[in-house]
Amino acid sequence: MRRIVARPALALCVVAAGCAGPAEQYRPAGEVPVPEAFVTEYRPDSGANDIWWKGFDDPALDALVARALDNNLSIAAARSRLRAARALVTAERSDLAPSADGTADVQASTTGRGDTDVNAGAGADFLLDLDLSGRLSLEVEAAAANARANRYLVADQRRIVAAAVASQYVELRRTQARLALLQQSTELQQRTLRIVEDRFSAGLSANLDVRRAAADLAQTRSQAGVLRLQRVQAANALTILTGDVPAPIPETPSQEIGSLIPRYGGGPPAGLPADLLRRRPDLLVAEARLAEAAVQVGIERSDLYPRLVLPGTIGIASGGATGLLDSVVGSIGAALDLPLFDGGRRRAEIAAAKAEADARFDEYRRSVLGVLSEVETAMVAIQSYRQRIEALEDAIRQSEEAYTQLNALYREGLSSLFDVLDAQRQLITSRQSLIDSEASLANAVIDFYAAAGAPVEG
Template sequence: MLLAGCATTAVEMPEAAIAAPVTYAADLPAAGLDEAWWQAFSDPVLDTLIARGLSANLEISAASDRVLAAAALLRAEQGDRLPTIDGAAQIGVERDNDGTRGTAGGGLLGRFDLDLSGRLGAEVRLAAARYAEADYLRSDQRRLVAAAIAAQYVEYRRTGAQLALLEESTELQRQTLRIVTLRFEAGLSANLDVRRAAADLAQTRARLGLIEVARAESKHALAVLLGEAPGTLDIPAAVDDESAIPHYGAGPAIGGPANLLRRRGDVLAAEARLAAAAAQVGIEQADLRPSLVVPGSILIGDGSLDGLFSSFLATLGAALDLPLFDGGRRRAEVEAARAELEASQAEYRQAFLLALAEAENALVAISAYRQRSEALAEATEQSETALSQSNALYREGLASLFDVLDAQRQLIASRQSLLDNRADLAIAFIALHSAAASADGGEMSGPIPM
């Protein structure tokens, strides 16, 4: 009973509560459907790609294997709290002056650690925390993969829209070049005008290669995310216009900042690492206290083959380990473990702050891109009107080619900016839900298993 009083209790985690803001600084978008967030794009192709990625992505597969490994190690640590029994047997030949004779013996060897120091319990808590961390990281990998697939798909559709816009722009400039050429042949304009129009057309066509590179890169990135070799992925055609950027409707509510503590896999993994650090302190503290092990054995035989079952011996004992002097090593290890515990607490809070910053940045981006979209739509409309008027005045000789080409450039730039803004807005919604939710759009499972 006196020795049992030396057993340590579990080292509690330090105060890990984070004072999360009640609301985000920026306004939240309207909530709508309660499904997985990417379904708010209403794009069956994207839904299919994400489903394939979540089932075939290699990083998710590796994370799942690490969960299995952590679960096995947890079972191993739990097994250390139970008695162990091993069998032993020997057979041999002895030769002396009296001749040669066979020898044999066997029995059972057992051992039971009463865990007076609390070390075994702390090791179980450490393994449980590492298992929880692996499980949370697996879910976080699903979150990251879903967001990456959605973002790359938007980039793929962006390049498709850019190719369509490039075709429209080149056709517009071809028409201008034909008009300028006819006027030059009629002696109504200079050869310089023809060269300027041809140069603008060539400059626009030169963008084709860059768009094709970007399109290939996004397609190859999607292939890797789906666990396939780049160049082998076949992306089905979009249901709507291929040149359109996916529009994000109303998706699941993201909740308040405190939800990040229950949804974000990386934040929960940081909390699990904090629990593991607390368990490590318990392990180091256990080395400062006595430990008691109860060994036992059952031996059969007297050493000869003839007397294999002629004798039986059972023993039971107790081995007490009392730490007396180690030059301060054990206490130094406790201090080191406590310092690591403090570091894990800081990393946990840092993980939350980074997640909160991601959500806030996405909210600000959504608001900014929405406002910018209205201005860009107005700029595009005005540029179209300006180009139409410039062409009319040029045909009448009341405007120069410079005015026409300048109006064309403004229109092309406005259309490109509007296209990019729509893609950036879609990516901002992806970033918001990636920051605020798990891959399945809901909260993670319960507390760390112990």
């Protein structure tokens, strides 16, 4: 397999071009290998839907996802942090402009003769940093990188929440299907129990057979409580995701068991591994954090260069008996800060900032590998569950025929109850496994699109 090598300066946009001042760009050493294509070919079919969850063609799911994207509290918190980060960019940018602070004071004094003198003054202090080293500009760049990271965090929360809603919805439908199957299975076992009881009453079978059939029925009924608990857990998880409080689970119209689990009809194309670097929000977050760390190297390096500021003041005073303006005083100067000796502190801080940027780059590369693994795993899961569903559908057909034949033979005394109950168990287990596998396939599709960073807009 041919591999594409993405260099950090090209693929990551580590630092913005044209940094002010003499500070140099810092680029962590290393490469991000990205495969040209995915290893696994199994993936969801492409369709007309640009928004991936609409491929399930389920209006209830669409409404839940839309509600969650509007009301989810994790997304709301991420948006608030984005506003804070953007405000910090404005704050850092203001340091490039002159600053001024005003003062005012009034003093009153009384002489021994009872006369009162009032003195008043006002003034302003001015300061302009010429940013010779580029530090102020770099601090703006660092704040902008942090704002980008927070913007991508909002998108990443939307990605996570949309996938979580879809997954919990599938779980809700899975438990509904399992409960419907449980009702069907208990009715099947009740019919078998009645046959065994009739044969026992006629003296054609032992009481042990009755007990065995009754035990199987009780074992099946015991699953109901756990399934109802799982259903409530999924429903409550959905209320949290949509920003609501727990509420009674609405009754859903009765449907065929096979139609309860959402089936995927097709959605956005999978794309290529290189697309992950542009689509996956958490990778963009890591990239922005890397850019912030790389700019921080320049900020620390700027301390090696002189700093020139232009301070100024202006003041006016009035007082005495006349109360007229007595004086106006103004001054402007220049202050030059020259780094001479610090025992190696500045160089050590630069080295620490470089090490942190290198660590961020290693974390970015690890994230890329993790995302590639997630996508490949999801595609293998899709393939595996498709194959399992085909095998289970065949197993159910065979088990239904076997149970029907054995049940008929048992009525005629030509088969043992053990064979009948064994076939019945196999049939029920295969039906349960089919429901669970259909839900697992739906979740594998959800995992794939969440891993691939498919758009969460619309």
